[in-house]
Structures are given as structure tokens and as C-alpha cells.
Amino acid sequence: MKKRLSLAVTTALTAGALSFSALIAPVATAAESLFGTPEAEQPVTIGHRGAAGTAPENTVAAFKDGRAAGADFIESDVQLSADGVPFLFHDDTPARTTNVEEVFPGRENDPITSFTWAELQQLDAGSYFSEKFVGEKIPHFNDIARVATKNTGVFMEIKSPKNSPGVEKVVADALHNDPAWIKLVEAGKVEILSFDPTSNMKFAALAPEIPLQQLSSTVPDAATLALISTFADSVGTSYRTLDQAGVDRVKAAGLEIGVYTVNDIDAMEEAVAMGVERITGDYPIQFERYLDGVNPFPASRGLVITDSVNDAPGNDVQAENGEHVVITNTGNAAVDVSGYYLRDAANNLLHIGEGYVIEPGASLSVYTGPGTNTADKFYNGKTSAILNNGGEALGFWTANHSLLDSFAN
Known part of the structure; x- marks a missing residue:
């Protein structure tokens, strides 16, 4: 032991x-x-x-x-695959993290263990995350x-x-x-x-x-x-x-x-x-x-996630006042956050539109649902809730995929 x-x-x-x-x-x-x-x-x-x-x-x-x-x-x-090969994968189905809909249409909700090893190797398990990882395969047990x-x-x-x-x-x-x-x-x-x-x-x-x-x-x-x-x-x-x-x-x-x-x-x-x-x-x-005593987010420039309102009163995607994440600039300089985005643990994304700048000491609220965009609010216009009411984990990224902060509640 x-x-x-x-x-x-x-x-x-x-x-x-x-x-x-x-x-x-x-x-x-x-x-x-x-x-x-x-x-x-x-x-x-x-x-x-x-x-x-x-x-x-x-x-x-x-x-x-x-x-x-x-x-x-x-x-x-x-x-284990359908033919008994040990492979590394979390979900019970391939829908969330692979391109199964393209490769095997109609099988996206089939058990992942119903696929043979040869079939699993035809799936892309990286492109869902970003274009940087296109072509990543589902690993064999021994790969790790x-x-x-x-x-x-x-x-x-x-x-x-x-x-x-x-x-x-x-x-x-x-x-x-x-x-x-x-x-x-x-x-x-x-x-x-x-x-x-x-x-x-x-x-x-x-x-x-x-x-x-x-x-x-x-x-x-x-x-x-x-x-x-x-x-x-x-x-x-x-x-x-x-x-x-x-x-x-x-x-x-x-x-x-x-x-x-x-x-x-x-x-x-x-x-x-x-x-x-x-x-x-x-x-x-x-x-x-x-x-180790080193700034964990060296690219942040003072941008931090200060709140995540996962369970808004009423409908989580109601117009103007639904679920949202608050980004605050704790630094000394204004930051253009055009194209920046938030990613949760299930790989849901919330984006920030073009032309948004957060001044020092100011905050921007990024909403899942619809609403009227203002200088301090951006609405993604989605029709389904993203944030987990029981507690959410989020990463905040630049448009070039540099991690600025992580947050959980």
C-alpha cells in the first residue's frame, strides 16, 4: 500500500x-x-x-x-468497447465531446460501450474544445x-x-x-x-x-x-x-x-x-x-469572474434579467474584451460581442438569454439555460484561448 x-x-x-x-x-x-x-x-x-x-x-x-x-x-x-478494448472516456454516450453526429449519424445517444474500438478511433474527441485540438482521438487505456x-x-x-x-x-x-x-x-x-x-x-x-x-x-x-x-x-x-x-x-x-x-x-x-x-x-x-507562489493567471490583466448568478428569480433565460456571469476589471487599465468567452465544465460557452471594453473598477454582466445590450451588459440570446443551479464552474478566456480566470460557486 x-x-x-x-x-x-x-x-x-x-x-x-x-x-x-x-x-x-x-x-x-x-x-x-x-x-x-x-x-x-x-x-x-x-x-x-x-x-x-x-x-x-x-x-x-x-x-x-x-x-x-x-x-x-x-x-x-x-x-470497455463492444469488442473488449479498454478506452478512456467519461460519458455514457459520445454526444457531448465527439463528432459522432458526423461520423455515425443517429448513434450520438447510443452507449459509448456499444462502439467497437475501430469505431471509437474514427471519432474526433478534441475539436469540440477548440480548433487547436482537431484530430485528438479517444485514448486507449495504456496511452495514459x-x-x-x-x-x-x-x-x-x-x-x-x-x-x-x-x-x-x-x-x-x-x-x-x-x-x-x-x-x-x-x-x-x-x-x-x-x-x-x-x-x-x-x-x-x-x-x-x-x-x-x-x-x-x-x-x-x-x-x-x-x-x-x-x-x-x-x-x-x-x-x-x-x-x-x-x-x-x-x-x-x-x-x-x-x-x-x-x-x-x-x-x-x-x-x-x-x-x-x-x-x-x-x-x-x-x-x-x-x-508554488506564482500568479496562476499571468494573462489576466486584472480581469476576474466576481459572480455567477446561476439561478435567477423566475425563468433562468428570461429577457433582460436571467442567469449571468459578472466579469470585473480589478486592474489599472481598460481592457477590450471583444470575442472573449466563458466556458463551463460541460463545455457550454457564453461569448462577449465586439466593441466591449471594461474600464478599471467596472464590471460587465454576460447573460445567457436575450436582452438589450448596454455598455455593462451583453446578452447571448440563447433559449436554454446553461449555468448549473446547484453550483457552476467557469473558465474565462480571451478570443485567442488564453485562460484569464477560473471561478466556482
């Missing part, structure tokens, strides 16, 4: 870090800030689906972004092992195991027999996880030496945690549902605790302050820069 990870929150903050923390208005106090934390005291960082905030999720490009970030692990999801290193390992979720009978043995066999996986296992850089406890127990019986994480949308009760501790080493849960009592319950069961999907520095600070040891997020590059 992997050695238990120790975590200590830094008790000092440099003047430069304090200045930057003031800019992003963290919830934690200065004494608790993780900005510039010594390496040995940093939480374990995991790039979600590689680095899904900056590259198309679960592609080699995203895995390389996560590795380049210096994340401790890159996470992905494994399923070729990207990973002794510094950046692999968190592998067994996804929807009911749709991929026998996937646990396929994964265990690869870890035991494939040279690239063996090197990672020997370095302590592989962990398996699943929401399905039956699947986890199956895997534990096949490969008891591999660290195992039980995923749960909320922290289970003490009795359930005691059962989990018989086959798993850690629990992973949503940071949005976590409280101190949950952290204490997990640790009392002798388990480590991690949270997903953290896309905001404030949320990372809060989780670590409660004793969370592992942080999974879509922006490992930005989080690693912050932990």
Missing part, C-alpha cells in the same frame, strides 16, 4: 503572496493561505480528466497538460501510462462498471503485465477509484496491492465508512457537500480524504483548511502555480 500522505498548512505568507491573495479575495486568512506552500506541505493535486479546464477532457493532450502542470496525478475514466511519470501518476476511475462487465480484471491484468503500468505501480503512482463499491471490492480482490478510493457524492455514515475501510484506502467526495464533521468521520475510520471537482482557489483553500489531503480539479496548471 502507498504510504499515508502527511499534510501541514503553511503558517506564513510572503508579502507578495499576500498582495496576490488580496487580489483574488480568498476565504482563508493570510495565515492559512496555500500560496507559496513548501512542496512537502502541499496537498496532493490531481488533474481531473487530465486537465479538462485547459484541454479536451480525457485526451492525450489533456494528460500532457496535467503532466506539464506538475500535478501529482492525472485522473481519467476507463470503459505512456504520458504518466514517477512524478505525475494516474488516478483511474472505473466508470459505469455495469456497462463494462469484466473491466476490473482487464485493468488489473494491465497493471500486473504491461511494462509501463508496472513501472508506475512500483513507483506508487497508480490508484484505482469508483463510485461502485461492488466494483471496488472486485478490484481489491484482484489487485490488493493497488491503493483504492471509494467515491461518494457525500461522506457516508460511520458504519459505512468502517465497511469501506476493509477494502479501500481513501474516500473521494464533492467539495460542495463536505463539512468538518465529514472530514473527521473519514479520518476516524482510518481513511484519507480527497475532494472533486475543485475549480476555484478559494474552494481549495477551504478544503485543505478542513484537513482534506487530495484536490482533484480541472485546472492543475493554475493550482500548481498558486501552490
Whole structure:
């Protein structure tokens, strides 16, 4: 088993870090800030689906972004094709992140596991994100092992195991027999996880030496945690549902605790302050820069997302007053934001029209629905809501695809 990870929150903050923390208005106090934390005291960082905030999720490009970030692990999801080949993909259908409608018209809502490996390789899994990634393929299970290193390992979720009978043995066999996986296992850089406890127990019986994480949308009760501790080493849960009592319950069961999907520095600070040891997020590059004491958004020029009104009173896409995101210029110079855009975790986009300039200290509200454009409001005119009422994660990008800020609520 992997050695238990120790975590200590830094008790000092440099003047430069304090200045930057003031800019992003963290919830934690200065004494608790993780900005510039010594390496040995940093939480374990995991790039979600590689680095899904900056590259198309679960592609080699995203895995390389996560590795380049210096994340401790890159996470992905494994399923089995119709002919039994393990591949890396999150959703149950190919509709959201591939060009399946062009390649296999009428099959966009078919189970992703109903496609053969040869069919999966005909799909483009990158162009949905941006033109930069046209041609990215759905990876084979072994592709992520070729990207990973002794510094950046692999968190592998067994996804929807009911749709991929026998996937646990396929994964265990690869870890035991494939040279690239063996090197990672020997370095302590592989962990398996699943929401399905039956699947986890199956895997534990096949490969008891591999660290195992039980995923749960909320922290289970003490009795359930005691059962989990018989086959798993850690629990992973949503940071949005976590409280101190949950952290204490997990640790009392002798388990480590991690949270997903953290896309905001404030949320990372809060989780670590409660004793969370592992942080999974879509922006490992930005989080690693912050932990190392470097501005995570060097291109921002003071532009930050200051609010996201996900659940507007009445209809979320009502004219003039529906859901919207607020962008504020905290810098000293006006910024032309023509063509800039917001992207959420599901890859929905909100754009800003031509001719929009945000003056220092001013804000621009970017609406999903219809309305009358003004100097401080831009309306996308969509007819369906985009922002998740239960909590949203957003990235703010220039027209040339430079990341300016991330935000979650």
C-alpha cells in the first residue's frame, strides 16, 4: 500500500503572496493561505480528466497538460468497447465531446460501450474544445501510462462498471503485465477509484496491492465508512457537500480524504483548511502555480469572474434579467474584451460581442438569454439555460484561448 500522505498548512505568507491573495479575495486568512506552500506541505493535486479546464477532457493532450502542470496525478475514466478494448472516456454516450453526429449519424445517444474500438478511433474527441485540438482521438487505456511519470501518476476511475462487465480484471491484468503500468505501480503512482463499491471490492480482490478510493457524492455514515475501510484506502467526495464533521468521520475510520471537482482557489483553500489531503480539479496548471507562489493567471490583466448568478428569480433565460456571469476589471487599465468567452465544465460557452471594453473598477454582466445590450451588459440570446443551479464552474478566456480566470460557486 502507498504510504499515508502527511499534510501541514503553511503558517506564513510572503508579502507578495499576500498582495496576490488580496487580489483574488480568498476565504482563508493570510495565515492559512496555500500560496507559496513548501512542496512537502502541499496537498496532493490531481488533474481531473487530465486537465479538462485547459484541454479536451480525457485526451492525450489533456494528460500532457496535467503532466506539464506538475500535478501529482492525472485522473481519467476507463470503459470497455463492444469488442473488449479498454478506452478512456467519461460519458455514457459520445454526444457531448465527439463528432459522432458526423461520423455515425443517429448513434450520438447510443452507449459509448456499444462502439467497437475501430469505431471509437474514427471519432474526433478534441475539436469540440477548440480548433487547436482537431484530430485528438479517444485514448486507449495504456496511452495514459505512456504520458504518466514517477512524478505525475494516474488516478483511474472505473466508470459505469455495469456497462463494462469484466473491466476490473482487464485493468488489473494491465497493471500486473504491461511494462509501463508496472513501472508506475512500483513507483506508487497508480490508484484505482469508483463510485461502485461492488466494483471496488472486485478490484481489491484482484489487485490488493493497488491503493483504492471509494467515491461518494457525500461522506457516508460511520458504519459505512468502517465497511469501506476493509477494502479501500481513501474516500473521494464533492467539495460542495463536505463539512468538518465529514472530514473527521473519514479520518476516524482510518481513511484519507480527497475532494472533486475543485475549480476555484478559494474552494481549495477551504478544503485543505478542513484537513482534506487530495484536490482533484480541472485546472492543475493554475493550482500548481498558486501552490508554488506564482500568479496562476499571468494573462489576466486584472480581469476576474466576481459572480455567477446561476439561478435567477423566475425563468433562468428570461429577457433582460436571467442567469449571468459578472466579469470585473480589478486592474489599472481598460481592457477590450471583444470575442472573449466563458466556458463551463460541460463545455457550454457564453461569448462577449465586439466593441466591449471594461474600464478599471467596472464590471460587465454576460447573460445567457436575450436582452438589450448596454455598455455593462451583453446578452447571448440563447433559449436554454446553461449555468448549473446547484453550483457552476467557469473558465474565462480571451478570443485567442488564453485562460484569464477560473471561478466556482
